[in-house]
Amino acid sequence: MFKDICKLLLLYLFITPATAEWNTLEYSRREHSLTKPYQASGMALPYWDFLGSTIVTSNYVRLTPDLQSKSGAIWNTHPCHTRNWDLQVQFKVHGKGKDLFGDGFVIWYVKERMQSGPVFGSKDYFNGLAIVMDTYSNHNGAHNHQHPYISAMINNGSLHYDHDRDGTHTQLAGCEAKFRNYNHDTYISIVYKDDTLIVSTDLEGKNAWKECFRVENVLLPTGYFFGASATTGDLSDNHDIVAIKMYELDLLETQKKDEDRSQIVPSAQTFDAPRTRIEDTKPAMSAVMTFLWMMFIALVLIVLVVLGIMWYQKRQENSRKRLY
Structure with missing residues (x-):
């Protein structure tokens, strides 16, 4: 009898960790995720469309090659009706340039999909959220940060992303993040929960998230699309998406379960929109x-x-x- 109890306890100890790990993934939304193997038949991607210079290989989806004047994008075919979510993206940005490289890529949650444009290969005056991964080392204007740089922008369709100022006059928040030319895997997590936007990274291969920035009182509607786009100009890089995993997060007790958020206008309380464009003073x-x-x-x-x-x-x- 005692031996049987011991066996049951050992079995419980082995099963419990596996069950706990499984439970962390039970809210994974397959229709918003992209994992290997990518191809179902031919060049088709389940739940995803792509355009421009994007190519699909067995190990990554390359938005742009390390060549000048390229632009590519990948877009989810299903709108996201989840209120709280965590989008985790495994990516790789690399190229020949050591001191000069560019331009960067953007992870989107927007109303308009599959539209090419000047904002890192996608539409300007968009509606929704842009997480900008700017690598352009010879940055425009005088700023107090180095590149690569990660920033967030909320747009209701009325704002212009100003490349001449690296978007600093319309960003919510940002942080420096050296994510180029690593041999190990690099990740970014974008969490939107209870009207709070949290962007974190794992760039050092430590399997631990490091918070980049947090912005409260951010309003985003449901029914928008996830996507990623990249562009190169006179400078270039390979911009690769390795995996995208979207997790549905539980509603908090303070959130109304049946609230219709599909008609919300994208906005942020701390966002001063539109900001007056201030010309940078010429450096001495x-x-x-x-x-x-x-x-x-x-x-x-x-x-x-x-x-x-x-x-x-x-x-x-x-x-x-x-x-x-």
Whole structure:
């Protein structure tokens, strides 16, 4: 009898961890997820469409190759009617560039899908949420952050994403995140729960999330689409999506179960929209540039003086000839 009880206890100890792990995945939404193997038949992706330069391989979906002037995107075919969700994306950004690279990619939750445009390969003046993964190292304007940089933007269709200012005049929040050219897997988690947006990363291969930023009082409607797009310009990178996993999160007790959120206008309480565009002040000339300009001016003055002396000597010589 005692042996039987021991066996049952051991069996329970072995089964419990497996059950706990399984329960963490029971809210996984297959229709919003992308996992290997990707291809069902031919180049078709279950629940996903793609456009532009996007190619599907056995190990990743490449939005852009490491070539100039490329643009690609992947879009979920099913709208998300879940109120609270966690979107986890495994990605890889890599290329030949060590000091110069770009441009970056965006993870979307928006009303409009499958529309090419100037915002990292997708539509400007969008409705919804953009998580911008900006890698353009030679960034525009004077900012107090380095690149790569992750930021969030909420748009109700009236705002323009300003590439000339890296979107800093319309972002909700952001953080520096060096996610290029890693040999190990890199991940980003986008959690939207109880009107709070939380973006975290796992870039160091530690299997642990590190919070990038958190923004409260963010309103997003249900019925929008998940997607990802990328673009390259004069600078380039490979932008690869390895996996997308979407998890439905439980409603909190404070949330109304039957509330219709499909008509909510995307907004954030801390968002000052639209912000006035402020031109960046021109940076002061560096010491090297100042020295080069002074050298150039000095050479010009020397040339002018030499020409003046030559002209004066020639004039004096002509005057002497006339006297004789």
